[in-house]
Every structure is written in structure tokens, then in C-alpha cells.
Amino acid sequence: MVTFLNASDVAKIVRRVGPRRFWERLVEGLRDDFLRWDRFDKCARFASHSPGGVIELMPVSDGEVFAFKFVNGHPGNTQLCLQTVVAFGALADVATGYPVFMSDMTLATAFRTAATSVLAARHLARPGSRTMALIGLGAQSEFQAWAFHEVLGIDRLRIFDVDEEAADKFVSNVAGFGLGITRCDNARHAAHRADIVTTITADKKRATILSEDMIAPGTHINAVGGDCPGKTELSRALLLRSDIYVEYAPQTRLEGELQQLPADHPATELHELLAGRKPGRASKDAITLFDSVGFAVEDFSALRLLRDLARETGVGAGLELTAAPANPKDLFSLLHPLETGQARGDALPEPMKLSD
Amino acid sequence: MVTFLNASDVAKIVRRVGPRRFWERLVEGLRDDFLRWDRFDKCARFASHSPGGVIELMPVSDGEVFAFKFVNGHPGNTQLCLQTVVAFGALADVATGYPVFMSDMTLATAFRTAATSVLAARHLARPGSRTMALIGLGAQSEFQAWAFHEVLGIDRLRIFDVDEEAADKFVSNVAGFGLGITRCDNARHAAHRADIVTTITADKKRATILSEDMIAPGTHINAVGGDCPGKTELSRALLLRSDIYVEYAPQTRLEGELQQLPADHPATELHELLAGRKPGRASKDAITLFDSVGFAVEDFSALRLLRDLARETGVGAGLELTAAPANPKDLFSLLHPLETGQARGDALPEPMKLSD
Known part of the structure; x- marks a missing residue:
């Protein structure tokens, strides 16, 4: 069992x-x-x-x-x-x-994605970050807001989605969290003066949700939506301006924003950052980027x-996910009422052959 | 659901x-x-x-x-x-x-393994085959005997296992099938004069359950036990004497008896045989071998x-294997009694932060 x-x-x-x-x-x-x-x-x-x-x-x-x-x-x-x-x-x-x-x-996927974002942001966002932009208000958006609020103390959100209903749903769902929420007209407006910018849009294409000119120095970008080949959210110029952190480089180079850059572009793995083997935020003006794709760990x-x-x-x-015969070497015993059924002709449309 | x-x-x-x-x-x-x-x-x-x-x-x-x-x-x-x-x-x-x-x-694994063995034997064993040797009487052995009996009309078995209890279990389990069963002292004795020889032993090593001198011309060998790297049952000389059929050559070369032979040794895939694109048994004296490893299909x-x-x-x-929120874009709704719980302080050891 x-x-x-x-x-x-x-x-x-x-x-x-x-x-x-x-x-x-x-x-x-x-x-x-x-x-x-x-x-x-x-x-x-x-x-x-x-x-x-x-x-x-x-x-x-x-x-x-x-x-x-x-x-x-x-x-x-x-x-x-x-x-x-x-x-x-x-x-x-x-x-x-x-x-x-x-x-x-x-x-659990929504939970662990948001928790990994928080883990990266805890080491990369500027200390004292309180405002997060949330661009893309689909099924996982509330989990990001929730986790950043509970663990990191984010208490102001600037939100945007092309779909007004998604935004209504989001606002209604997080109403009890005590967050200050600003509904924005576009991604640029949402990203304006945010300490952290989270992108979590759904379109399976090469999109440019964020470009370099929308991001202020010192911002931490939590890029969650670009997570499979052909699906990205950030401009190439923004990537080149950022210090990039990933879960597992071989996978992110195929699936993340990194797929836009040459195979040898520097990227720090999260475990290296957490273990202190690689540096985190270099200065208050650095733009840090967590290029999240989700990893089996x-x-x-x-x-x-x-x-x-x-x-x-x-x-x-x-x-009872798998069979559990009383004698582990006797899997066939699970079939055993078979003979009774056979003797009674119970639901056996053709009798079994009884050759000698 | x-x-x-x-x-x-x-x-x-x-x-x-x-x-x-x-x-x-x-x-x-x-x-x-x-x-x-x-x-x-x-x-x-x-x-x-x-x-x-x-x-x-x-x-x-x-x-x-x-x-x-x-x-x-x-x-x-x-x-x-x-x-x-x-x-x-x-x-x-x-x-x-x-x-x-x-x-x-x-x-189902025992069922599909035995059914695939039957499918191969139907095209490879000599017409009129009635006697099968069954060497290795572990958890899957009854399924082989059962399938060959029901679908192919095998009605005489020559059985052997190093473990007498396994043989007792087998004989007791198939008692209702109406098979003539000969308990043998060793693999050689079991293989003697059998039309089909099935090997399905469990040791995870390079074993020689069958050697060339134990197999008469015209035999079909159903080699089921050698199914992962380092686990084989047949002698190399017997393989060289046999016409070899496999499920999917790239996998069998790693996991089957074929792992003993050079990478270019000829092997016919079962689908080629079934579609009539490759020949089956070449003569009544040919030794045919189905090198079964089990395949996802x-x-x-x-x-x-x-x-x-x-x-x-x-x-x-x-x-209910996966979540099913009423609104597919609103996964968070599944958490909703949360706020009620929160308001009542129900099982919430720490209140959520309610900053503005």
C-alpha cells in the first residue's frame, strides 16, 4: 500500500x-x-x-x-x-x-516553483525588497505572490495580464493576504520601480514581455514563464545586461531564456550560489535574473x-498501487479464484482447453 | 478522475x-x-x-x-x-x-511478456509444436505456460528450477490447466526433445543456462530471463547457431542475449517478421531464438x-489523480477554505502577515 x-x-x-x-x-x-x-x-x-x-x-x-x-x-x-x-x-x-x-x-508543482523562486530571490534580490511586479496572472500567479509574501515579506504587488478576467481572479484570490495591489495597464507600467519582477506568462512562443529599457538598475528578475524550447519572455539585450542564475545549466540552455544565448554564456547554478561557491548580487545596481525552468530535484x-x-x-x-501476493515468488496466486470460476463456468465464455 | x-x-x-x-x-x-x-x-x-x-x-x-x-x-x-x-x-x-x-x-507485465513470447513463437516455432521446456519457475513462469497453452496449444511441459519449492509452487498453480508435466533434474534434461525452450531465470549475472549441445535442430528458444546489462542466459555458441529475433534492436543489443555479440550481428525485429518484410523460420532444422527484453510498446x-x-x-x-478546479485557470481556488480557516485561527499556528 x-x-x-x-x-x-x-x-x-x-x-x-x-x-x-x-x-x-x-x-x-x-x-x-x-x-x-x-x-x-x-x-x-x-x-x-x-x-x-x-x-x-x-x-x-x-x-x-x-x-x-x-x-x-x-x-x-x-x-x-x-x-x-x-x-x-x-x-x-x-x-x-x-x-x-x-x-x-x-x-505541488505550483508550490515548488514559487518556493524555488523565493529561494533564489532571497539570495539575489536587494535586501529590503518589498515591491514585486507580477506579469502573467494565470494558474500559478497566486502561488508566487503568496510565497514571496509569506517567506520574503513582499507586501506590494504591481500586476498585469492581457486578460482582465485573470487579473480579477488574482485580486479576488489574494484578497485575504493583506497585500497592497496596483493594477497596471501594461508590463512596462508593472515593472516600473519594482524591486523584483516576476514574469509568468503562458504563450508557447518567443515573446518579449520584458525589454532592457523596462528594467531599472538593481532589479531582480524572476523569469518563470520561459520553460521549454521555443518559449521565452525576455529580450536578448536584457539577458546580456543581467547576471544569470539557473537551476541546472544543461537543461536551462535548452528550455530557459538561456536558449537565446550562445552555449558558453556564463550562468551560475543555484546550488553554487547557495553553497557560497559562487557570488550572488555584485552591487546594488546589478540586474540579477533567475531563469527558472523547474527541475526534478x-x-x-x-x-x-x-x-x-x-x-x-x-x-x-x-x-494498492502494485500487486502484493502473500508469497512474493507466487504472483500467479493472485489469479487463483480462476479455477473456481472455471469449475462453475462462471463468466467463462469458452472453456479452457483440457488436453492431456 | x-x-x-x-x-x-x-x-x-x-x-x-x-x-x-x-x-x-x-x-x-x-x-x-x-x-x-x-x-x-x-x-x-x-x-x-x-x-x-x-x-x-x-x-x-x-x-x-x-x-x-x-x-x-x-x-x-x-x-x-x-x-x-x-x-x-x-x-x-x-x-x-x-x-x-x-x-x-x-x-500486466507478466501477461504482456508471455503474450509477446507467444506472438513470436507463433511465427517461429515449428508448426505442430506441443512440448515446451520451461527453465526457471519464478513469478512469471505460470504466465508463460498459461499463454502458450491457451493460444498455441502447448500441452506438455518439461520443467526445471534449481529451487524445488519454486517447482512445487509452479506445479500446484497450473494443476487445473490439464497440462502433462515432466519435472526434470536439470536444464539439459528439460530441453531434451522440447519443441520450444523457454528460459526465464532470475540471476542478475552472465549465466549459461543453455549451451549449444543442449538444443536439438528445429528448436525455438524463447529467451526471456536475460533482460538487462550483465544478465544473460545463453552460451555465445548457441547464439551464433541461432537465427535471432528481437523486439527493438537498439535496446536488445544493450539488454538482451545480443549484448554478447558484435554490434552488427544480424537480428530481425519482430515487427518486420509480423509484417512479412523479413523471413521467419528458414527450415525445419533451423534454431530460432526470440531474445525478449520487454519493450514499452x-x-x-x-x-x-x-x-x-x-x-x-x-x-x-x-x-482523483490530478487537481480539477472548477475554473481551469484558477488552481488557487482549491486552497480556498484557507481564509475561513485563517479567520477562525483553525490549525494555523502562526497568523499570516497582514501588512498593508
Whole structure:
């Protein structure tokens, strides 16, 4: 039996634990996992592309626990009244290969993406940052606002989306957070005087949501939307003006804003920054950029935290995900009522051959 | 909601449909999928190796349905009273990326492996074959005997395992099938005068279960146990004497008996044989060898059949595998009772910050 959490269970756990404690544990868990970066068996995700989108499997192991996530990305889904991204994931015990935990990860993906953004910003944004621009108010936008508010103390937002309904939804959803919110007419207006600029738009194309002239010296850019080949949000000139931080360079060079730059353009990996092996913000006028694409280690952290919290809170259900015969060498025993059925002719349209 | 089948559900479906019809539909489904081989987006499986074994993710898509299987292989598990292999898998809709079906695949892996063996033997074994040697009587052995009996009319078995208890278990499990069974003292004795020789031993090493002098002209060998790097069952001389058939050459050269031979040694892919593009048995004295390692297309066939049969029989349960907010752009709405909880201070150890 594995423990299974559906999305309602995940939401229940966040409520039980309390949002701030949940976000802090997630950020700390991510930090701990990034700090033991060399323990992880890393590889680029497996991606199956089709005209409508992509389905990915993201596996990772630290030698004790194996994790994987199934996740899609289908921009046209909203027209079918479906989500652009849904996900689920599982943990398995490396020593035995047995799966031990499974969960919806649609929520967890939004959680870990925002928590990783916060982890990077904590080391890159100017101290005392309080204002964040949020450009793109889709399904993950509230999670970014929430995490930056709870963990980093961001209390003023400048928001923009081409879709007014998305902005209405966002404002309504975060109404209880006590944030000062300015609705802006365009991305330039939103980015104006923001300490941190988060881009999280959905179009699967080469877009220019932010250009160099929109960004003041000293800004930290949290670029979340550009996360697969052919999907970017920033101008090339802005990239060249910025000090770039990434999760895992080989993957980001394919999937992130970095795909616009030559393969040898400098980029610091987040684990190097966290371990103090590479410098963070160089000056108060530097423009820092976290080019986020999402990496399997983050799903690992999120799944492990959910597993721990499921135990601590007692939330979740048992799921018989794989067969469990009484004698492990006797898988066939699971079929055993077969003979009874056969003898009675129960639902057996053709009798089995009984040759000698 | 996806439809979920646990192992008991899978067994129930086999009973409801009737074993022969189940096996025949599985073999026909496999044949159909091998015949549209070029439609599949094939790639080698992802494997995470550790001292105790391996965990694999096997993805495949035909452009309409995406399938993947999680499967392990841990030879030491039996000492912990666990199974060597457990598996589960899922189907997703390529157009939307949504998962639609999930099932235990511990049973399905045994089913599809045996059905693929039958499919190959139907085209390679001498017509009128009735006797099969079965060497290695572990968890999958009954499935081989069952499939060959139901679909191919094999009615005499010559069996051997180094473990007497495994042999006892096997004999007891297949007692109702009406097979004539000869228990043999060793592999040589079992292979003697068999039309088909199936090897399905478990040791993760270079073993020689069968050597050239044990195999009579005209035999078809169904070599199932050698299925990962460093794990083989046949002597090199026997391979050189045989006409070799495989599922997918790039994978079999790494994982199958073929790993013993040079990279350019001839091997016919099963789909070429089934489509009539490559010849089958050359003469009554030829030794044919199906070097089976298991391929993702087979899991695809098995999962799709289980999905169809779940619909037809009404077996299975709904599982909320991924989040489903009422408004697909409003993932955050799933957290909504949050504010209520907050207002009541319910299980929120620290109040959220309410700065302006």
C-alpha cells in the first residue's frame, strides 16, 4: 500500500500545517536538497512533444529515494475548459524499488516553483525588497505572490495580464493576504520601480514581455514563464545586461531564456550560489535574473515534504498501487479464484482447453 | 478522475472475460501495435541503477495515447519477502496531456511478456509444436505456460528450477490447466526433445543456462530471463547457431542475449517478421531464438487492453489523480477554505502577515 494524496488532501495539509510554516518548510527542504546537489542522479527530463503540447517524465534519485513526476503542458487546454498543466508524482524506495508514496502534483508543482523562486530571490534580490511586479496572472500567479509574501515579506504587488478576467481572479484570490495591489495597464507600467519582477506568462512562443529599457538598475528578475524550447519572455539585450542564475545549466540552455544565448554564456547554478561557491548580487545596481525552468530535484523536495506532512497530519489514503501476493515468488496466486470460476463456468465464455 | 485498477481488479477482469479470450485479445492487440510500429515514438527506457537493482520508467506514444510504466528489478527482494519486480503504469491523452487510466502492472507485465513470447513463437516455432521446456519457475513462469497453452496449444511441459519449492509452487498453480508435466533434474534434461525452450531465470549475472549441445535442430528458444546489462542466459555458441529475433534492436543489443555479440550481428525485429518484410523460420532444422527484453510498446498494448476491458466489464474505481478546479485557470481556488480557516485561527499556528 502506498499513501496517496489527491489535490484536496494537499490543500488540507497546507491548512493543517499553516501556510507560513508550509512555505518555510518547503523552502528549507529545497535549500537542503540543492546543497546536496552532487548526491542526485540528474538527467534531463524525458519529453514527448506533440502539436498540442508536451508530456514529460521527470525522474531523479538521491540514492535512497527515487522520485518522478508526470507533467504536461498544453496551452490550448484552457479553450477546452481544461488546465494547461496537470501533474502527479511518486516516490519509491531505491533499496527495494517499491513505490511508497503518490500524490497529485498540480498543486505541488505550483508550490515548488514559487518556493524555488523565493529561494533564489532571497539570495539575489536587494535586501529590503518589498515591491514585486507580477506579469502573467494565470494558474500559478497566486502561488508566487503568496510565497514571496509569506517567506520574503513582499507586501506590494504591481500586476498585469492581457486578460482582465485573470487579473480579477488574482485580486479576488489574494484578497485575504493583506497585500497592497496596483493594477497596471501594461508590463512596462508593472515593472516600473519594482524591486523584483516576476514574469509568468503562458504563450508557447518567443515573446518579449520584458525589454532592457523596462528594467531599472538593481532589479531582480524572476523569469518563470520561459520553460521549454521555443518559449521565452525576455529580450536578448536584457539577458546580456543581467547576471544569470539557473537551476541546472544543461537543461536551462535548452528550455530557459538561456536558449537565446550562445552555449558558453556564463550562468551560475543555484546550488553554487547557495553553497557560497559562487557570488550572488555584485552591487546594488546589478540586474540579477533567475531563469527558472523547474527541475526534478524540486519535485523530489516537494514530494518528500508532502510524504512527511501526510504522516504528521494523518491526511491521505492507502492505495494498492502494485500487486502484493502473500508469497512474493507466487504472483500467479493472485489469479487463483480462476479455477473456481472455471469449475462453475462462471463468466467463462469458452472453456479452457483440457488436453492431456 | 482516472480509472484505476489494482491487481485484484486486473485478476477480476481476466476471470470475467475468460482466460482464453483475454490472452487472445492481448496477443492480437500486441500484433496490431507491432504492425503499426512506425507510429510509435520509441526511445530506450530511462533506468536508474543502484547496488540493489534498477528502477525504470518506460514511456511510449503513438501520437494519440501516451503510456508509461514504472518498474523495478531487485533480485535481493525475495530475501526480504518482497517481489523482485513490481510495476504500475498509466495512459494519458496526447491531445490534452491529461492522464486517463492507471493500473497495477505487476500482473500486466507478466501477461504482456508471455503474450509477446507467444506472438513470436507463433511465427517461429515449428508448426505442430506441443512440448515446451520451461527453465526457471519464478513469478512469471505460470504466465508463460498459461499463454502458450491457451493460444498455441502447448500441452506438455518439461520443467526445471534449481529451487524445488519454486517447482512445487509452479506445479500446484497450473494443476487445473490439464497440462502433462515432466519435472526434470536439470536444464539439459528439460530441453531434451522440447519443441520450444523457454528460459526465464532470475540471476542478475552472465549465466549459461543453455549451451549449444543442449538444443536439438528445429528448436525455438524463447529467451526471456536475460533482460538487462550483465544478465544473460545463453552460451555465445548457441547464439551464433541461432537465427535471432528481437523486439527493438537498439535496446536488445544493450539488454538482451545480443549484448554478447558484435554490434552488427544480424537480428530481425519482430515487427518486420509480423509484417512479412523479413523471413521467419528458414527450415525445419533451423534454431530460432526470440531474445525478449520487454519493450514499452508491449506495455502500451497491455494498458490499452486493460482500459478497454475495465470499461467493458465495469471493473475499477475512480481516482482523483490530478487537481480539477472548477475554473481551469484558477488552481488557487482549491486552497480556498484557507481564509475561513485563517479567520477562525483553525490549525494555523502562526497568523499570516497582514501588512498593508
